[in-house]
Amino acid sequence: MKLRKILTFMTVIATVPVWGAAGDDHITLTIRPADSHNISVEQNGDSYIITTTGNDPYVFLDADRPVDISHYRMLEFNSFNTSDILPLALFVGRLDNDHLVEGNLYTLPRTEGWSVNAYDITKTDVPADGPVSWIRIRFGMNGGNRFIISGLKLRPMNSRDRDILENIELRARQDRELSERLSCYLSTRFASEIGHVEVSYPDSTVTVAGRADRISGNAGLAEIPIWAEYTDLKDVETFIPLGREGKFGFTVPRFAEDGHDRLLSGWAVVEKRDSCYSLLSAVHYPDDIIPKSDLPEITSRSLKGIGGCPFDHEDMKLLGVGGANFNVLLDQILFTEPAAGRTAYRYGSRTWYVDENCPAIRGMDMNTKIAQENGWLISGILLLPVDRSYTPGTWASLANHPECQASAAFAMPNMLSKEGAEAYAATMTYLCERYSSGRHGRIHHWIIHNEIQNGFFWTNAGDRDIMTYMNLYCKSMRTVYNIARQFDPNAQVLISLDHDWNRKSNKRSYEGMKLMDILLDFSHKEGDFQWGIAYHPYPQDINNPRTWEDDQALYTFDTPFMTPKNLEVLNEFAGLPSVRYRGMPREIHLTEQGLNSPDYSEKSLQDQAAGMVYTWEKIRHLKNIKCYYYHLWADDHGEGGLRLGLRKFHDDKDDPLGKKPIWDVVRAYETSEWEAVREQYREILGIRKWNEILYKGEIR
Numbered sequence: 271m272k273l274r275k276i277l278t279f280m281t282v283i284a285t286v287p288v289w290g291a292a293g294d295d296h297i298t299l300t301i302r303p304a305d306s307h308n309i310s311v312e313q314n315g316d317s318y319i320i321t322t323t324g325n326d327p328y329v330f331l332d333a334d335r336p337v338d339i340s341h342y343r344m345l346e347f348n349s350f351n352t353s354d355i356l357p358l359a360l361f362v363g364r365l366d367n368d369h370l371v372e373g374n375l376y377t378l379p380r381t382e383g384w385s386v387n388a389y390d391i392t393k394t395d396v397p398a399d400g401p402v403s404w405i406r407i408r409f410g411m412n413g414g415n416r417f418i419i420s421g422l423k424l425r426p427m428n429s430r431d432r433d434i435l436e437n438i439e440l441r442a443r444q445d446r447e448l449s450e451r452l453s454c455y456l457s458t459r460f461a462s463e464i465g466h467v468e469v470s471y472p473d474s475t476v477t478v479a480g481r482a483d484r485i486s487g488n489a490g491l492a493e494i495p496i497w498a499e500y501t502d503l504k505d506v507e508t509f510i511p512l513g514r515e516g517k518f519g520f521t522v523p524r525f526a527e528d529g530h531d532r533l534l535s536g537w538a539v540v541e542k543r544d545s546c547y548s549l550l551s552a553v554h555y556p557d558d559i560i561p562k563s564d565l566p567e568i569t570s571r572s573l574k575g576i577g578g579c580p581f582d583h584e585d586m587k588l589l590g591v592g593g594a595n596f597n598v599l600l601d602q603i604l605f606t607e608p609a610a611g612r613t614a615y616r617y618g619s620r621t622w623y624v625d626e627n628c629p630a631i632r633g634m635d636m637n638t639k640i641a642q643e644n645g646w647l648i649s650g651i652l653l654l655p656v657d658r659s660y661t662p663g664t665w666a667s668l669a670n671h672p673e674c675q676a677s678a679a680f681a682m683p684n685m686l687s688k689e690g691a692e693a694y695a696a697t698m699t700y701l702c703e704r705y706s707s708g709r710h711g712r713i714h715h716w717i718i719h720n721e722i723q724n725g726f727f728w729t730n731a732g733d734r735d736i737m738t739y740m741n742l743y744c745k746s747m748r749t750v751y752n753i754a755r756q757f758d759p760n761a762q763v764l765i766s767l768d769h770d771w772n773r774k775s776n777k778r779s780y781e782g783m784k785l786m787d788i789l790l791d792f793s794h795k796e797g798d799f800q801w802g803i804a805y806h807p808y809p810q811d812i813n814n815p816r817t818w819e820d821d822q823a824l825y826t827f828d829t830p831f832m833t834p835k836n837l838e839v840l841n842e843f844a845g846l847p848s849v850r851y852r853g854m855p856r857e858i859h860l861t862e863q864g865l866n867s868p869d870y871s872e873k874s875l876q877d878q879a880a881g882m883v884y885t886w887e888k889i890r891h892l893k894n895i896k897c898y899y900y901h902l903w904a905d906d907h908g909e910g911g912l913r914l915g916l917r918k919f920h921d922d923k924d925d926p927l928g929k930k931p932i933w934d935v936v937r938a939y940e941t942s943e944w945e946a947v948r949e950q951y952r953e954i955l956g957i958r959k960w961n962e963i964l965y966k967g968e969i970r
Contacts, residue, residue: 296346297337299422302330302404308413317420320409327415328359328408331422336401339363339392342424344431345405346388351417355380355776356410362391363402369394375438378409378417380776381727385677386658388431391424430660434675441673441732449735451501455549456791462489462539464554467797469524469533471562471756476532478554479519482512482539485550491520492540493532494553496745497691503547506540529619530688533559533752534695536796554797555748559755565706567760568714570647572940573889575899576916577862578906581640585903585916589937593647593897595717595861596637600654601666602630603697617696622665624700638711647897649715649764649804649861650701652750654681654694656730668693671742673732680719682731685745694746698753706757715761716754717804717861718747721768722785726778736780740788747789751799764804764859765789773822773830783828790849802857805840807833808864812912815865815874815881818955818963825965834863834885838965841892855894864901864914867930870922874913879931880951886939887948887963900936 301311301318308324320329331345339362356378360371371393379385391405392398409415464480482489493508494500507530510520524532536553572592579585581594604622605612612623625631634650641648656678657666668689674681684690705713719729722743726733731742747763754761767782774781786803793799809817810831817823823835832840845855865885867878882900889895904927905915916933918925938947948960957963 296423296425297342298334299331299345299347299405299424300334301422302332305330309409317418319418320416322409322413322415324413325411326408327410327413328406331405331407333403333424336403337424339398339402339424341426343390343392344388344425344427345391345423346386346425347422348420349378349381349385349387349417350383350419351378351380351385351415352382353380353415353417354410355778356415356417358389359408360389360391361406362394363398363404365406368396369398375435379677379726379778381677381679382724383679383727385679385727387677390427390431390435428660430676434673445733445735445738448499448501448741449737452737452741455501455552456795458552460539460549460551462551464537464539464551464797466558467537467554467556468558468560469556469752469756470560472560474524475521476524476535476556477519477521478537479517480537480539480551480554481517482515482550485512485515485539486541488542489539489550490542491518492538492547493522493526494536494538495530495688495691496534496536496749497685497688499686500536500538500549500553503540503549504545506547507535509540509542512539530692531618531695533756534691534749552795555799556752557797557799559752559759561756561759563757565712565758565760568645568647568712570897571645573895573898574936574939575646575861575897576903576936577899577901578915579903581637583903587644589916589933590940591646593649593899594637594641595649595651595899596634598634598650598652598701599630600652600669600694600697601657602628603700604665604693606663606665606668615696615700617699618692620692620696622696622700634705634713635710638705638713640711642708642711647715648711648713649717649859650705650713651717651766651861652698652719654683654719654729655679656681665693665697669697671731674730675726675732678727678730680728680730682719682725682729682739682742683746683749685742685749691745691749695749695753698750702750702754702757702761706754706761712758714758715764715802715859716750717764717766717859718743718750720766721806722766722780723768723770723782724775724779733778736784737788739780740785740792743785744789744792747801748799751801762800762802762857764802764857764861766804766806766861768806769808769810769831769833769863771830771832772828782832786843798851800851802859803840803844804859804861805832806862807837807840807860809833809866809881810835813866813868815867815878817865817881818884825967825969827969834881834888836965837885837888837892837895839969841894842969844894858892858895860889860895860898862899862901865932867913867932869913870918875931876951876954879935880954882932882935883948883951884955884963886935886944887960891964 306329308327310321312319358376362369461483466479468477489512491510492506536555538553539551540547570592574591575593611625615622615624657670671682671684683694751763772783810820817834820833820835822830823833865878865881867874902914904917905913905919918928938944
């Protein structure tokens with residue numbers, strides 16, 4: 271449960287419409303002050319803070335006028351719920367089972383930020399026999415849950431609602447079938463193989479080498495774009511007949527006749543059969559990309575980084591940071607239509623438009639220039655806000671995965687169509703080229719989306735099996751990697767994971783260990799590439815800074831949690847022979863994690879600082895961990911009561927933005943003062959010698 275995300279994405283919530291534009295055709299609902307049961311309701315403007323206090327907790331929602339629900343059939347509201355997923359039960363106009371709506375589609379999601387939810391209230395056994403003026407809604411079955419809702423209204427069903435509701439069963443079946451085909455593909459040992467693919471930026475060519483065995487006269491080398499579904503291949507972009515078995519090699523232009531970039535394509539030996547193609551080898555993506563220029567590798571001079579601190583604040587220098595990261599909101603870069611201030615940007619066969627003076631680009635320019643002046647290592651976190659306007663023809667409508675759900679904060683890119691994949695690729699090409707030059711500063715690495723164990727919220731592609739979800743995610747990673755490497759030979763992409771390793775935080779999430787295994791399977795099958803691990807090892811209980819007491823952070827590869835206590839496991843995992851890239855361990859970047867001070871008592875502040883000492887003492891001995899970016903610089907009220915900051919709340923009545931003891935722990939690390947500072951916390955940690963913190967046993 272990581273409420274910290276509220277702060278991280280506060281700007282997103284403010285700039286991306288969450289509950290529709292003013293003037294929408296809707297009926298406003300309010301919570302009735304009386305007649306609730308086992309619920310306490312605290313109103314704050316348009317929002318209601320709800321706490322369930324016992325069994326059968328419900329409230330009444332009143333309309334501002336009688337409603338014809340055959341027209342206003344969708345109940346919509348926004349929620350922020352870090353409790354469990356809560357089943358809903360709605361009585362529509364009458365308190366009898368004939369007018370009850372419930373089921374799998376009627377749940378309040380567990381999220382780590384604001385979510386938009388919509389429910390069809392006409393699915394009662396007996397239709398409403400007239401206008402409806404109220405709905406009774408039950409939130410779960412028991413007490414002990416706390417959440418916020420806002421924007422209560424009834425509205426007409428839109429085309430997006432119809433598409434989702436009418437195709438749930440079809441999409442579930444198609445997803446299962448695709449998952450089975452992908453699993454079969456990954457486990458198949460093909461007779462033919464593509465051995466190497468190289469793309470040259472200077473020569474604008476693609477060279478493919480391989481071997482064909484046991485082929486027929488209908489076999490050939492096929493180009494398979496990143497958006498193609500190759501387990502059910504109906505067509506290919508390029509087909510080069512193979513006249514005989516044995517080794518082969520071909521060089522083709524990088525750009526196809528229709529303008530698409532073969533940098534993003536895979537290659538396979540296929541056999542043409544009637545109206546489709548069968549794979550005779552695995553699909554193989556580029557292994558090597560000869561870049562535009564040979565930029566020098568930048569490494570961090572310090573493991574330290576801070577999240578949430580303005581790049582121009584003095585703390586960045588006082589704390590001695592060596593790196594940082596920031597969010598890149600992808601829907602604010604390119605546009606499909608010209609407008610005042612926008613210039614044309616050509617990618618593939620299409621012209622896009624960019625406003626280089628817009629706040630998003632100006633903000634990145636400022637941060638990357640400051641970082642360049644200070645020699646900081648910078649990673650960009652790629653986030654694609656959900657397109658809730660559903661306006662056809664916009665960049666967002668093309669780039670969002672077509673099944674992404676409005677309840678999510680961010681979407682998976684659309685890797686299913688040429689239009690969608692190229693919208694994403696055009697933006698990444700613009701960003702990677704702009705931020706590989708000294709003129710605008712440099713982004714060295716790219717973090718691909720956020721905490722994908724909970725992809726239903728942070729990187730939504732609808733309801734997906736873990737295999738089909740990772741198929742999309744791997745394609746997103748490869749797209750960014752291939753584009754970045756043509757400009758920067760040292761750029762890496764990183765998979766983003768939270769502290770859940772071999773566990774699911776809720777029924778819609780995935781286990782981090784399984785996601786990693788599938789990424790490795792695709793990498794080994796389709797040509798490995800240099801990805802790293804952007805991990806978020808918060809304590810097992812984010813409220814408790816005494817992470818050395820985490821009892822489910824085990825020293826095994828199947829540990830439920832990966833926290834500061836057992837970072838040795840992650841370090842060891844990155845160096846396993848099956849995980850390495852070209853013989854080298856995968857890099858680990860700890861890009862978002864922090865320690866809470868439950869309050870400002872001396873004990874809480876000392877425990878928080880001791881947790882940081884404990885973490886630093888772990889990290890300094892783990893060679894595969896390249897950076898640790900602390901979250902958060904200062905406490906923020908948007909973090910749901912957490913106090914993760916190095917400084918206090920900005921409006922604390924006694925000590926606004928006052929330094930906590932952890933501030934000095936972070937400052938002292940990697941300096942000559944470290945041993946003296948850490949010594950203050952030995953008693954809290956309960957150790958005699960500092961090497962007692964380290965795990966020295968075998969990890970298996």
